[in-house]
Amino acid sequence: MSENGAEKKTAKTQRTAVALRKQLGGAPHEVLKRNKEQNRLRRTIVDAMRQGSATVPEIAETTKLPSHQVLWHLMAMKKYGEVVEGDQQGDYFKYVLVQKQEKAK
Amino acid sequence: MQQGKIATDALVIGGGIAGLQAALDLADQGFRVLIVEREPSIGGKMIALSKVFPTLDCSSCICTPRMAAAAHHENISILTYCEVQQVDPAGDGFTARILKKPRYVDEVVCTGCRLCEYACPVNVAHEFEGELVARKAIYVPFSNAIPQVAMVDLDNCLLCGRCEKECPPGAIDFFQEPEEVTVEAGTVIIATGFEMTHMEAKPEYGLGRLRNVLNPLQVERLLAPHGPYGRVLRPSDGKVPDTIAYIQCAGSRDHTLGVPYCSRVCCMYAIKQAMLLSGSLPLVEVTIYYMDIRAFGKGFEQFYQNAKAMGIEFVKAKVAKITEDEQQNPVVRIEVIEEDGRVEERAHDMVVLSLGIVPAGHADGVLPASRAEDGFFLAAEPKLAPCRTDHEGVFVAGTAAGPKDIPDSIVEGGAAALEAAAHLRRNGRSPGRDMNARQESTQGTLAQQAN
Ligand SMILES: Cc1cc2nc3c(=O)[nH]c(=O)nc-3n(C[C@H](O)[C@H](O)[C@H](O)COP(=O)(O)OP(=O)(O)OC[C@H]3O[C@@H](n4cnc5c(N)ncnc54)[C@H](O)[C@@H]3O)c2cc1C
Numbered sequence: 001m002s003e004n005g006a007e008k009k010t011a012k013t014q015r016t017a018v019a020l021r022k023q024l025g026g027a028p029h030e031v032l033k034r035n036k037e038q039n040r041l042r043r044t045i046v047d048a049m050r051q052g053s054a055t056v057p058e059i060a061e062t063t064k065l066p067s068h069q070v071l072w073h074l075m076a077m078k079k080y081g082e083v084v085e086g087d088q089q090g091d092y093f094k095y096v097l098v099q100k101q102e103k104a105k
Numbered sequence: 106m107q108q109g110k111i112a113t114d115a116l117v118i119g120g121g122i123a124g125l126q127a128a129l130d131l132a133d134q135g136f137r138v139l140i141v142e143r144e145p146s147i148g149g150k151m152i153a154l155s156k157v158f159p160t161l162d163c164s165s166c167i168c169t170p171r172m173a174a175a176a177h178h179e180n181i182s183i184l185t186y187c188e189v190q191q192v193d194p195a196g197d198g199f200t201a202r203i204l205k206k207p208r209y210v211d212e213v214v215c216t217g218c219r220l221c222e223y224a225c226p227v228n229v230a231h232e233f234e235g236e237l238v239a240r241k242a243i244y245v246p247f248s249n250a251i252p253q254v255a256m257v258d259l260d261n262c263l264l265c266g267r268c269e270k271e272c273p274p275g276a277i278d279f280f281q282e283p284e285e286v287t288v289e290a291g292t293v294i295i296a297t298g299f300e301m302t303h304m305e306a307k308p309e310y311g312l313g314r315l316r317n318v319l320n321p322l323q324v325e326r327l328l329a330p331h332g333p334y335g336r337v338l339r340p341s342d343g344k345v346p347d348t349i350a351y352i353q354c355a356g357s358r359d360h361t362l363g364v365p366y367c368s369r370v371c372c373m374y375a376i377k378q379a380m381l382l383s384g385s386l387p388l389v390e391v392t393i394y395y396m397d398i399r400a401f402g403k404g405f406e407q408f409y410q411n412a413k414a415m416g417i418e419f420v421k422a423k424v425a426k427i428t429e430d431e432q433q434n435p436v437v438r439i440e441v442i443e444e445d446g447r448v449e450e451r452a453h454d455m456v457v458l459s460l461g462i463v464p465a466g467h468a469d470g471v472l473p474a475s476r477a478e479d480g481f482f483l484a485a486e487p488k489l490a491p492c493r494t495d496h497e498g499v500f501v502a503g504t505a506a507g508p509k510d511i512p513d514s515i516v517e518g519g520a521a522a523l524e525a526a527a528h529l530r531r532n533g534r535s536p537g538r539d540m541n542a543r544q545e546s547t548q549g550t551l552a553q554q555a556n
Pocket of ligand 1: 124
């Protein structure tokens with residue numbers, strides 16, 4: 001559990017996650033599969049949004065993804081600052097991609 | 106496994122509003138209290154609510170100060186993310202075995218900065234938000250969680266190590282192990298709260314199957330300022346709903362479910378949510394399908410009348426089932442009781458099931474107190490001493506004893522504290538004694554976290 005301060009500092013380079021992954025012989029297959037599928041959905045949604053702001057039904061139409069999945073991913077992206085809410089159009093709000101300032105480290 | 110030992114005057118099981126009140130009232134008298142909470146944060150259901158009936162106070166504005174008061178009280182120690190495995194009588198007190206589950210984050214070192222969360226590439230349905238939005242595989246449980254400490258959901262983790270790389274103080278440790286803590290206490294207060302009627306209970310109502318049929322805690326989150334969507338939208342497609350219906354007694358007063366009793370809070374939380382929805386969606390029409398409205402508490406009848414005056418429609422009807430049309434609008438099939446008993450189908454954009462309150466907590470035999478026939482903890486003398494269980498020195502408070510609202514849970518928390526204090530005094534434990542000397546935790550986390 002908690003070590004002393006000095007040892008903790010080195011944790012940044014120690015990467016216990018990587019050590020555990022090695023010990024287990026990799027991350028669980030199911031988790032990897034799920035994550036791959038999520039990334040695919042996310043990319044499809046992001047691609048559809050590059051043309052400009054869009055509502056959930058519009059994105060669902062373009063991507064052929066179920067609208068509830070589009071909403072779920074959009075809201076996750078909104079929560080973590082990748083998407084913002086735009087104007088309302090009829091019964092739906094539009095969503096806009098946030099331009100990335102810098103590429104992820 | 107790491108081992109720790111804590112000696113305290115009172116053990117409070119459950120850190121919801123009832124447990125927090127009991128702990129604060131004992132601690133203010135000078136008794137040492139240990140709160141053991143199953144979830145990663147204290148606060149119980151109340152911290153997830155938007156506003157509270159009948160005053161419409163902001164729930165987290167009144168709950169957070171209580172949580173903080175307990176967390177900062179010199180006589181209160183808190184262990185979160187724990188399983189109470191067994192509590193047994195020992196001498197004139199009790200011994201409890203508690204398993205502190207690993208968060209894979211050092212609680213003392215973590216600053217709650219959430220950089221790990223932003224770095225994590227995995228999205229998982231967020232339980233606290235009714236699964237309406239994602240969290241990450243490493244996350245601070247919610248914005249006003251206490252403690253403000255991240256945790257790893259190892260079942261969904263890719264073990265990529267990005268969180269560790271980002272963590273400024275180096276708090277993440279994937280080799281953290283569970284800790285077994287033995288607690289010696291003079292008295293025990295059970296405040297393990299409630300659960301909602303399980304969604305499988307009424308398959309004909311479609312909860313979990315129909316996307317626009319929601320449980321009322323999900324609606325509390327939709328109405329909360331930092332909720333999953335930041336506004337009220339329906340989950341199937343993000344539409345701003347025009348018509349919303351409530352189905353009352355969806356899981357209470359129903360012998361077929363084994364829940365024959367009235368859950369006491371559903372009429373009022375439905376009316377509250379209907380009013381709040383009308384406030385945030387000016388054009389929305391809200392209909393409440395009910396058997397009868399039970400507005401028994403102080404200010405409740407007026408609250409109900411206000412809702413009617415606001416234009417919320419109350420329809421006395423029996424709901425047979427809920428289906429869905431092509432636009433994923435839930436279609437409610439009702440028998441209109443007050444008129445000619447005709448059967449109608451009405452489509453709404455969203456339907457909320459007013460689920461009931463059912464017992465939570467432990468399997469039988471873990472705690473030295475019996476449950477009543479309804480599954481809630483038994484009050485041995487329900488009239489004269491409603492907080493006393495059938496075991497001397499064990500008290501119960503809040504919804505662990507039966508359905509009730511927040512003010513009643515708080516009153517019971519206080520009453521249980523008074524009973525527990527009297528019990529401690531009878532056994533020669535006086536408040537204000539320095540218990541620090543008796544607190545011998547083997548590990549840093551416990552010792553430091555326990556204040
Ligand atoms: C949708 C909804 C809306 C509501 N709105 C209102 C309102 O507006 N006004 C109002 O007055 N009331 C309202 N209520 C009722 C209110 O939520 C309860 O009265 C209140 O939360 C009860 O507090 P409690 O501490 O008894 O239980 P809980 O809030 O359930 O807290 C119990 C705590 O114990 C913990 N616990 C459970 N088992 C264990 C265990 N084995 N070991 C350790 N810890 C454990 C839980 O994790 C939890 O933190 C509402 C209820 C619902 C469902």
